[in-house]
Amino acid sequence: MVPVSVGQAGNVSGLLLSLILSEQVQNRTDSVDFGPSQLWCHRFAGLRSYATPHSQFFAPSEGIMLPAGSYNNKVAFITGGGTGLGRAMTGVLSQLGAQCVIASRKLEVLQQTATEISSQTGNKVHAVQCDVRDPQAVSRCVDQMVELTGLPDVIINNAAGNFICPSERLSANGWKSITDIVLNGTAFVTLELGKRLIQNQKGASFLAITTIYAESGSGFVVPSASAKAGVEALYKSLAAEWGRYGHRFNIIQPGPIRTKGAFSRLDPTGTFEKSMIGRIPTGRLGKPAELANLAAYLSSDYASWMSGAVIRFDGGEYVSMAGEFNELRKVTDDQWKMLETMIRSTKGS
Numbered sequence: 415m416v417p418v419s420v421g422q423a424g425n426v427s428g429l430l431l432s433l434i435l436s437e438q439v440q441n442r443t444d445s446v447d448f449g450p451s452q453l454w455c456h457r458f459a460g461l462r463s464y465a466t467p468h469s470q471f472f473a474p475s476e477g478i479m480l481p482a483g484s485y486n487n488k489v490a491f492i493t494g495g496g497t498g499l500g501r502a503m504t505g506v507l508s509q510l511g512a513q514c515v516i517a518s519r520k521l522e523v524l525q526q527t528a529t530e531i532s533s534q535t536g537n538k539v540h541a542v543q544c545d546v547r548d549p550q551a552v553s554r555c556v557d558q559m560v561e562l563t564g565l566p567d568v569i570i571n572n573a574a575g576n577f578i579c580p581s582e583r584l585s586a587n588g589w590k591s592i593t594d595i596v597l598n599g600t601a602f603v604t605l606e607l608g609k610r611l612i613q614n615q616k617g618a619s620f621l622a623i624t625t626i627y628a629e630s631g632s633g634f635v636v637p638s639a640s641a642k643a644g645v646e647a648l649y650k651s652l653a654a655e656w657g658r659y660g661h662r663f664n665i666i667q668p669g670p671i672r673t674k675g676a677f678s679r680l681d682p683t684g685t686f687e688k689s690m691i692g693r694i695p696t697g698r699l700g701k702p703a704e705l706a707n708l709a710a711y712l713s714s715d716y717a718s719w720m721s722g723a724v725i726r727f728d729g730g731e732y733v734s735m736a737g738e739f740n741e742l743r744k745v746t747d748d749q750w751k752m753l754e755t756m757i758r759s760t761k762g763s
């Protein structure tokens with residue numbers, strides 16, 4: 415790890431940094447306990463990753479958590495399983511014994527992931543092309559899965575689309591593109607599989623990957639926030655309705671975890687990561703392996719009494735952003751002495 419100073423970015427991000435974040439970052443570096451000397455930068459595989467020194471209290475454990483064989487004789491279906499978090503979840507489930515089916519638009523990407531994971535774990539990973547926006551394509555994909563593996567025990571709705579964009583610049587098709595993937599795609603996959611599982615009297619665990627701002631809403635990602643909120647309503651509703659068929663429905667709301675898909679569309683210049691780390695109480699991004707362990711637990715028989723749960727998984731970022739006074743983290747000891755003196759000396763109202 416090497417300490418870096420803020421503002422060493424290239425042209426575009428340097429400009430953005432000075433225009434958008436200068437006040438925020440300068441305040442932080444000038445007067446608070448989160449200056450450049452305390453901002454750390456890991457460099458690996460050509461990627462930067464910032465963390466605070468206190469993140470060392472929260473070092474990630476990236477090994478597989480569940481006992482070996484926990485998923486023997488199970489079939490798992492993961493949308494968007496070729497990349498990012500979907501790939502990490504597929505890797506863990508496969509390592510634990512599951513036969514996995516991964517589905518998304520880009521068959522070559524899926525096939526490469528399937529080959530890599532199955533050669534590491536010794537368990538089959540099947541790649542099936544499917545655009546979840548198209549209900550007929552989803553139905554064909556499920557037909558294909560039935561041929562390959564039979565109906566799944568575990569369904570993970572992870573596929574998504576997103577980009578930052580001021581809402582006044584958003585076209586109708588931009589809105590449709592995101593909400594079709596996230597909300598309609600999740601609904602088509604869940605309804606198609608749910609109906610077939612019900613017909614076959616087979617129980618299953620459904621998991622949806624949403625995000626922390628599904629609850630709060632967020633400017634600049636309005637279609638994603640709206641669609642993810644819809645997914646949460648869908649899953650909580652079905653948890654109540656389809657328990658009688660042996661189906662569980664749970665939700666993970668991840669905070670920031672570095673993936674190419676997310677960061678290239680939400681922080682294309684890398685400018686926002688530094689300021690974001692400052693509001694995460696654990697001082698670092700999450701790791702795909704940490705999310706994958708949680709997903710593996712929630713989808714496993716160890717969690718058979720969990721349904722309708724919404725698990726926030728964000729290093730504390732959500733509550734840190736929500737609390738009115740949380741910015742007072744930045745006040746130094748000397749400043750506290752002064753503040754306390756002022757408050758104590760106030761008499762009457």
Ligand SMILES: CCCCC/C=C\CC/C=C/C=C/C(=O)SCCNC(=O)CCNC(=O)[C@H](O)C(C)(C)COP(=O)(O)OP(=O)(O)OC[C@H]1O[C@@H](n2cnc3c(N)ncnc32)[C@H](O)[C@@H]1OP(=O)(O)O
Pocket residue numbers: 574575576577578579583584585586587588589591592625626627638668669670671675676677679680681686687690
């Ligand atoms: C500091 C770092 C922060 C990182 C994380 C932080 C916080 C944690 C919370 C994070 C939540 C993350 C949620 C996610 O979902 S991340 C997942 C990201 N992954 C993907 O998006 C992968 C799939 N995405 C895509 O394939 C494309 O990006 C897509 C969504 C645009 C869909 O592609 P496609 O179907 O090919 O669509 P297009 O024809 O290209 O476009 C359709 C429509 O949208 C308009 N559009 C596209 N991009 C933009 C843009 N950047 N701005 C404005 N509009 C855009 C495009 O013009 C089309 O509209 P028309 O009207 O022109 O037809």
Ligand SMILES: NC(=O)C1=CN([C@@H]2O[C@H](COP(=O)(O)OP(=O)(O)OC[C@H]3O[C@@H](n4cnc5c(N)ncnc54)[C@H](OP(=O)(O)O)[C@@H]3O)[C@@H](O)[C@H]2O)C=CC1
Pocket residue numbers: 493494495496497498499500517518519520521523544545546547571572573574575595599623624625626667668669670671672673674675676677
């Ligand atoms: N990384 C992060 O910080 C966070 C991520 N999340 C969520 O985690 C999940 C995974 O995101 P992440 O791994 O970061 O990003 P990725 O971009 O790597 O994953 C998105 C996946 O969705 C697939 N996909 C997109 N459109 C479709 C479609 N129409 N049909 C089928 N599959 C599609 C993509 O594959 P293909 O292009 O082949 O179709 C891709 O594999 C998403 O639900 C995201 O919202 C939530 C909070 C934070």
